[in-house]
Amino acid sequence: MSFSSRWWTDITSNRSQNSPPRRTPSSLRWRRHHVEELESRRVLSSLLDYVIQPASLHSDVPGAAQATGVVDWFETNRFAAADAELVRLANQVPLADVRALDHVDNALQRLYSRHLAGTLGALQDETIYGIAYSQTYLTDGTRPQVEVYVERDANVRQQLTRLGFDEVHALTVGSTQAYSGYLPVPAIVAAARLPGIKSIDASLPPLVDDATVNVPEGGERTEWVEQSRADQLQRLLGVDGSGVTVGILSDSFDSLGTGLGFSRDGHDLPPGNRVHIYRDNSDASATDEGRALAELVYDLGQGFDFHFATSQLDEVGAAVALEILASADTFATDDGVDVIIEDASYIRQPVFQQGVISQKVDEIYEDEGVLVFGSAGNAGGSTRYQTWKDTPQSPRMDFQQRAGGVADTTLQVLLPPAASVNPGDQLQLVLQWSEPWMVGNVLTDLD
Template sequence: MQRLQVVLVLASLCCLGAYTPVPCVEEGVDYAPNDADADIRVETPISSPEACQRACEKETQCFFFTYDTQRKACFLKRLQEPRVEAAGLVSGTKACVKTHTAAVQEADLPTGVKHRGALSGALARLAEAVAFEEEGAVRPEGSKPYPFWGKGHVSREDRLSLEQRLMATRGPHHVRDRHVLVEVVPSAPPSEGEEGGGQMEELKQVLLDKGLKNATVARRLLTGWLPLEALKEVDSLKTVNSVRPALYRTNRGLVSAQGRKSMRADMLTKRLNVTGKNVKVGVVSDTYDNFCCGEHLTNAQQDIENDDLPADVDILMEGGYSLAGGSDEGRAMLQLIYDIASDAKLGFHTADGGTAVFAQGIRALAEWGADVIVDDIVYFTESFFQDGEVAQAATEVYKQGVAYFSAAGNMADESYESVFRDSGEEGQLGVLHDFDPSDGVTVYQPIKVPVGESWMAILNWDQAWFSVSGGEGSASDLDMIVYDAKKTPVYYLLAGGGDPNIGRDALEVTAFFNDGTIDVDGKPGPDTDFFLAIELHQGPAPGLMKYIMMEGEAPKEHFTFSSTIFGHCNAEGAIAVGAAEYSQTSPFNVTPAVIEPHSSVGPTNILFSPNGDRILDKRMKPELVGPDGVDTTFFIPDRDEDNTGFPNFYGTSAAAPQVAAVAALLLELEPGLTVDELYAALTESAQDMDNTATAKFDVGFDTRTGHGFIDAEKAADLAKQLMSERRGDGGYDAVSMQAGAGAEVATPPPGAAADVAAGDASGEEPSEELLNEVLEEKKRVDESVNRENKQDDQKRRRLMKKAGSHI
């Protein structure tokens, strides 16, 4: 489960410079002529370069095209480099969808300029709010009024009271004790191989002198808690490229055996007497023992006394500076692991403190000797299309032989992606994107935000990030703006959405909290209908842009329902784990298991290497599904949906640690397993599940349920088989539980007939007729479950979003 760990701080400064469209095509140039991986396909005959460009727009993986005027052939391409001169060819980009013809003059544009210091827009506004606290503070001469302060003259007290309300009332904060959690990107990235030395250490010392707390360095990133009063000073440092808020959330015993039973881990332990002995499991989450206790809730010492935790958990680094008492989701995860792998050695490292703390925590657990690492955190500052610092850390430890599991997320398929379509209309900060893929034009996407609730989304586009690869950074500056019914930006409730991006990262985070003060639609009562716009402030239009919903309801119009797994959850070598409620699994008489409606979907393709080269790396996620809704002794308080007397832990945050615990059982059973063999045993033995968003049963892998629901017993049999084959001792007999000459494993191939194949004592493949019968039965059960649970699913999805506590 992923709990929102961010206060809705303020938006960046408004306004823009003039927009100059880039040419759609270049004559006499061929894109990526010598790269076999560049071409997606060739279409012929195509009548014109414009028709070729439109074909590229319709192909998700196309970003560039080359049109042969002689052959009337259209080459759709993933890559742009290298380019060569070539007569008779016309090449262009996917992004030039329409020619911008509006006569743009400076006088026609909104007044003012964007903030151009190191601070992000949100932090710049926060710094301004701090300045207004000082007696006699005035707006600098010649500067423009800030839209944040409202449509008229607003008193200093009103300005500050709104800022304090946003800082102090939106749950566990990233602004605490007059410090804000930040990520600092230096202007000059560290040299190759540098880790916390040289200029990074110098910059760290400068910021420590300005009051930075809990400073942590991870290659190109420096994170820590910066005093609010130091924001203005840091804004002008020439050694700093950018400073932004570090926003994250988690992907949310007398612990019951619900998870064990649903995964058949109880049967595995009984049959083969495995408990995780001699296996080390590390957890990365928010906190371990900082929870502020309440009635019927426990702390770590009480959990140890009740045998819901071992007494010897190694705490490498505790979190909690950003939290009002902490949530201890890490302890809840450790309870679930201990319930399944009771003899495993457990360790914990916080991810609270920025992406540098997160990445270094992963590496620290690997150095501690972890065989398995699991996390449930996602930072909003992790790139969609490029492996950032945390993703690279996850891949590093995987290559060192550590199995890595991550909560896939709880965003379902609530994501929008598209090429930027130039509408020819101007918004507050730039040229408005056209959401309508047809010949019509729609520049505002309606969103509904009830009073007292929030709407939040993260926007990325297909340009390499400076904080990841250095170089030129983003070539484009996009903004995501929320408007009211009169199409006036609601800046004074907007966090982010207007950051300067050129030379920095292709990232915007927009958050809007409806406090009920907006009433401009002419209807009685506060407004709940608002409008989202994406605007190109400067630079070329991107070939692909994507936003993922983190809070609130998805738009009802022109929404693409795309992938939502991103960042380190999408890393190479990391297993992304989805969730199914434990009561909706085979041991509880529901076959196949039913995916939770909130479980995130894949795939999100990686478009840039860590050094900034354009690539196409298809990441097929998620890989596995585990159980959620299981009991813990304290997490989440007041959420006892199955009336057992203990709180239920929902979300992929609950599923991931239980899958990691099964991995620990397999490693005790077969210590010689490689990570890839371990992954194969888990995925190839999983029970096939259905993507409930599609019309027919999805046989095999699908992008909502992966390979299916984990089955610990079958995974153990397959692990024994793999090791037996590697040793060459004649195979493994799953029935008699011993190696024997010529024995055939009883593990079925992945697919819809897994259970039938497993029960076929003859070892023969089931007939096509029997397979069809199984598929029909699974379809019937699935349809029945969907009918019965549709309303419950919708209700749970709304509750989870409202709670803001599930990844």
């Protein structure tokens, strides 16, 4: 899994008409967006920072602030993210609601702002930074899917239900209760004001690499059997995987082509009732990568059995799926799985501490003795890890790491040539730093 956090910037390749990017011959570079040079501006730490203090621009009466003056005041004072939609929201609700909305992520804040303004349409028609909401976030078509994180001892489940929350997944891990489900937009603030709420996030699907999917032909044995010398190990130890059940968390298993039956007929998967599917994914995007993983394992030993659950869930759902695979009570078998392999990436999982998925991985090992092996994803080239380095005579970050190099206070993001960027393509930048996440102890707010 790739681990990222909730402090991700809402930036896409759908360019703003008011701030077009500057083109270079071989790439595109963002000139204006949410992460401009923050040091010369006020850094916004929360929605509270959007509350206008001057008496001429602020009123306790909802809707009394003059929108034009509000935006002009923010531009004049060089705020980091002068966003009219959020400025209006912060000045049209009671201060207690503003504080509650600080527990709600940016996309849901925007939907609620549009609800108050009477401009919220059908969810499939809404956009966030010009990109269709449903293209980035999970939804049932009329309601956003959300993840609600709550203090372990808080009793809010029934209250969430009364607000219209339609629960899909629930679990308790570490000091947190976590729920995912569908929440009506008008209920967002009321949900955020419930006691013990840590955060409410719009649910994101796992990251999926672009790939060309071909209907499998079957009958091929992976070269890894010989390269890993698994065949020699089988002969030396007399083992073939018998008695071992492998759990797989991936996109789908029995949705492409003729599915599981094809793999059984080609002797790429075990016959009979040795493959159990807890939950599959039949979306058009399904690639049956889970079945491919099972076939690779089966090449290593024809005694392995398999349990599968789809990874096309939000983070809470993925943690629940791991729990289900490891549980002895899930399938009509004597035991749960002995080992789990997965290849899903969840962009908001934290780097500097454990999120719900990582905590669940630890729990199922401690409780069930089940090990989880995750795909590294070869994503190292898509990340940048640096220790803070001041620029001489400036508080700005110096991204230049070479000794004696010229200071660089802007981290350039190079995009592919325009010809290779398709409509709807997105650029998601994830910013994390080494302080506590989701528990209210962050000392340096940059979001």
